[in-house]
Amino acid sequence: MPLSEFDIIDRYFAPLGDWQPKTTVLGPGDDCAVLSPRADHQICISSDTLIEGIHFPMAASGRLAAERSLAAAVSDLAAMGSEPMAATGALTLKELSEPWLQDFSSALAECIQEWQIPLIGGNISRGKELSITWTVLGSVPTGRYVTRSGAQVGDDVYVSGWPGRAGLALEQLIKGEMVDPELLRYYERPAPRLEIGQKIRPLVSAMIDVSDGLLSDLQHVLHASNCGADVDVSALGFDATLGRQSRNPLHHLTLALSAGDDYELCFSAPVSRRAELESLAQASALPLTRIGQIVSTPGVVFSNLPNGIKPADLEGLTGYRHFE
Amino acid sequence: MPLSEFDIIDRYFAPLGDWQPKTTVLGPGDDCAVLSPRADHQICISSDTLIEGIHFPMAASGRLAAERSLAAAVSDLAAMGSEPMAATGALTLKELSEPWLQDFSSALAECIQEWQIPLIGGNISRGKELSITWTVLGSVPTGRYVTRSGAQVGDDVYVSGWPGRAGLALEQLIKGEMVDPELLRYYERPAPRLEIGQKIRPLVSAMIDVSDGLLSDLQHVLHASNCGADVDVSALGFDATLGRQSRNPLHHLTLALSAGDDYELCFSAPVSRRAELESLAQASALPLTRIGQIVSTPGVVFSNLPNGIKPADLEGLTGYRHFE
Numbered sequence: 347m348p349l350s351e352f353d354i355i356d357r358y359f360a361p362l363g364d365w366q367p368k369t370t371v372l373g374p375g376d377d378c379a380v381l382s383p384r385a386d387h388q389i390c391i392s393s394d395t396l397i398e399g400i401h402f403p404m405a406a407s408g409r410l411a412a413e414r415s416l417a418a419a420v421s422d423l424a425a426m427g428s429e430p431m432a433a434t435g436a437l438t439l440k441e442l443s444e445p446w447l448q449d450f451s452s453a454l455a456e457c458i459q460e461w462q463i464p465l466i467g468g469n470i471s472r473g474k475e476l477s478i479t480w481t482v483l484g485s486v487p488t489g490r491y492v493t494r495s496g497a498q499v500g501d502d503v504y505v506s507g508w509p510g511r512a513g514l515a516l517e518q519l520i521k522g523e524m525v526d527p528e529l530l531r532y533y534e535r536p537a538p539r540l541e542i543g544q545k546i547r548p549l550v551s552a553m554i555d556v557s558d559g560l561l562s563d564l565q566h567v568l569h570a571s572n573c574g575a576d577v578d579v580s581a582l583g584f585d586a587t588l589g590r591q592s593r594n595p596l597h598h599l600t601l602a603l604s605a606g607d608d609y610e611l612c613f614s615a616p617v618s619r620r621a622e623l624e625s626l627a628q629a630s631a632l633p634l635t636r637i638g639q640i641v642s643t644p645g646v647v648f649s650n651l652p653n654g655i656k657p658a659d660l661e662g663l664t665g666y667r668h669f670e
Numbered sequence: 671m672p673l674s675e676f677d678i679i680d681r682y683f684a685p686l687g688d689w690q691p692k693t694t695v696l697g698p699g700d701d702c703a704v705l706s707p708r709a710d711h712q713i714c715i716s717s718d719t720l721i722e723g724i725h726f727p728m729a730a731s732g733r734l735a736a737e738r739s740l741a742a743a744v745s746d747l748a749a750m751g752s753e754p755m756a757a758t759g760a761l762t763l764k765e766l767s768e769p770w771l772q773d774f775s776s777a778l779a780e781c782i783q784e785w786q787i788p789l790i791g792g793n794i795s796r797g798k799e800l801s802i803t804w805t806v807l808g809s810v811p812t813g814r815y816v817t818r819s820g821a822q823v824g825d826d827v828y829v830s831g832w833p834g835r836a837g838l839a840l841e842q843l844i845k846g847e848m849v850d851p852e853l854l855r856y857y858e859r860p861a862p863r864l865e866i867g868q869k870i871r872p873l874v875s876a877m878i879d880v881s882d883g884l885l886s887d888l889q890h891v892l893h894a895s896n897c898g899a900d901v902d903v904s905a906l907g908f909d910a911t912l913g914r915q916s917r918n919p920l921h922h923l924t925l926a927l928s929a930g931d932d933y934e935l936c937f938s939a940p941v942s943r944r945a946e947l948e949s950l951a952q953a954s955a956l957p958l959t960r961i962g963q964i965v966s967t968p969g970v971v972f973s974n975l976p977n978g979i980k981p982a983d984l985e986g987l988t989g990y991r992h993f994e
Contacts, residue, residue, distance in 0.1 A: 377746040395762060397796075425702070436719040471724065477801070491704050494700050
């Protein structure tokens with residue numbers, strides 16, 4: 347007898363709802379879940395759809411699909427400086443593979459614990475392609491959320507972590523090359539910057555997560571803040587792993603500036619916050635790299651290009667995806 | 671030049687986010703929307719995915735897709751007795767048709783106003799089939815939400831409105847028959863029972879919305895409440911329109927008991943609440959039909975079957991959809 351939607355939920359998803367923090371009043375299984383927000387907190391909400399063949403490879407393992415999709419969604423909570431509160435997932439399956447569902451479910455269980463984001467509901471349906479839509483909710487002290495629109499002329503521009511590593515791993519995977527395991531985990535299981543996002547919240551003026559590529563996402567901040575940026579290209583060469591594994595300096599730079607799927611944070615902060623940000627970076631063992639400055643002229647200009655690289659080489663790195 | 675995801679959002683969806691009530695602190699356009707829940711209120715959340723060819727017909731108009739999909743999601747808020755607060759939508763498009771998007775967007779604008787549910791965010795992606803995932807949030811006074819699990823032995827069982835009409839309209843549509851316009855609107859634009867859901871909230875013991883069929887959804891309540899129901903079949907013949915347009919009494923009953931897509935409310939309430947419920951029904955010009963009673967023995971038994979209809983005729987009306 348084939349498994350029904352309810353059987354699948356009972357077997358692979360209901361157990362994931364067992365862990366609920368105090369903010370969950372009613373977990374999965376009813377018409378709605380019910381949450382009790384913390385006093386003097388507001389709620390951040392974001393929805394993300396990830397589709398097989400676009401956001402993760404065709405025939406992706408259940409683990410990869412779970413980890414990359416939830417990370418992408420949770421990363422938006424980090425970008426607001428919020429703390430995860432709950433997630434609902436809508437999974438559309440192309441076929442019913444119990445091993446795949448088991449793999450998906452186990453990986454999800456790990457992410458739920460690691461990021462402390464309880465699964466409060468969702469649904470399963472059958473379709474022509476595998477897709478996952480997550481809606482994630484976060485909690486932030488009233489009025490303290492960070493938007494894209496607060497960057498001020500003279501602010502520093504930063505990026506967290508190691509932009510470009512996930513993109514290089516994906517390039518190598520697509521070419522069928524051996525991928526360094528260290529590099530691979532940035533692609534397979536990106537770490538949403540939840541902790542650092544909350545820690546830097548009082549220090550930053552604007553923030554976004556890097557999903558489409560650093561330059562593309564920085565431009566969203568600039569557009570929302572009605573300003574521009576002078577990007578110090580030499581600062582982007584700090585990652586020795588990327589330097590060693592990329593083909594040449596231009597490739598290295600292209601990866602750092604335009605590879606998607608990193609889920610790092612790009613943010614602006616007043617110059618007066620440099621020392622505090624540096625301490626936080628050291629305490630968190632996570633680079634917070636100063637990559638430029640906010641200027642009044644809209645758009646991005648590049649400074650300190652390495653020998654042999656011209657500004658024209660870096661045009662077209664905006665990462666926009668067009669409908670064909 | 672093809673439209674980008676951002677162009678589509680700017681043209682067809684950003685204007686829908688213009689109306690925001692006071693609970694919205696930050697609307698669409700940033701990494702997250704931000705909501706400020708009302709004091710002493712909790713938040714109800716539900717996600718629903720609707721796929722072309724399953725939940726609405728292939729080649730559905732933008733209007734039909736918008737109205738049916740959002741109604742289905744919002745109906746879960748009604749079933750908790752909650753008031754709509756916000757919605758996020760994830761739209762996967764098979765192709766880019768501007769007339770379809772315009773139609774979808776206009777219909778959505780009407781639903782947003784009619785149901786007073788602001789659009790606070792979402793995303794657009796491209797895939798092999800049209801699908802829409804809504805996540806809806808509602809607000810309910812602390813502790814006053816209605817679950818499926820509160821039905822008590824001796825309680826009455828009710829259903830709102832006109833179960834079966836949407837199903838009959840769909841049957842006639844599929845057969846290419848003329849559909850009575852009065853019947854058609856129950857299918858094309860089901861009315862989530864938001865107002866009555868909030869009004870009856872203090873009177874009812876358990877509630878669910880009818881999406882899979884009355885009998886199927888009633889069974890979810892019985893299962894969650896660990897009880898059974900005696901369904902008075904004669905009470906389900908009250909709808910003269912359905913009586914006139916269905917083929918025979920068994921067809922009429924089958925539609926009322928098992929047709930999906932009605933988005934009526936099925937609920938239980940203590941016998942002591944009969945008079946209040948009757949007044950509310952009259953004041954709202956919406957039938958709240960008493961269709962049976964909660965009993966201790968699990969499962970459903972049928973009473974008062976019309977002449978010529980046997981209990982066996984009504985078996986198999988549980989409405990479960992299986993993965994094939």
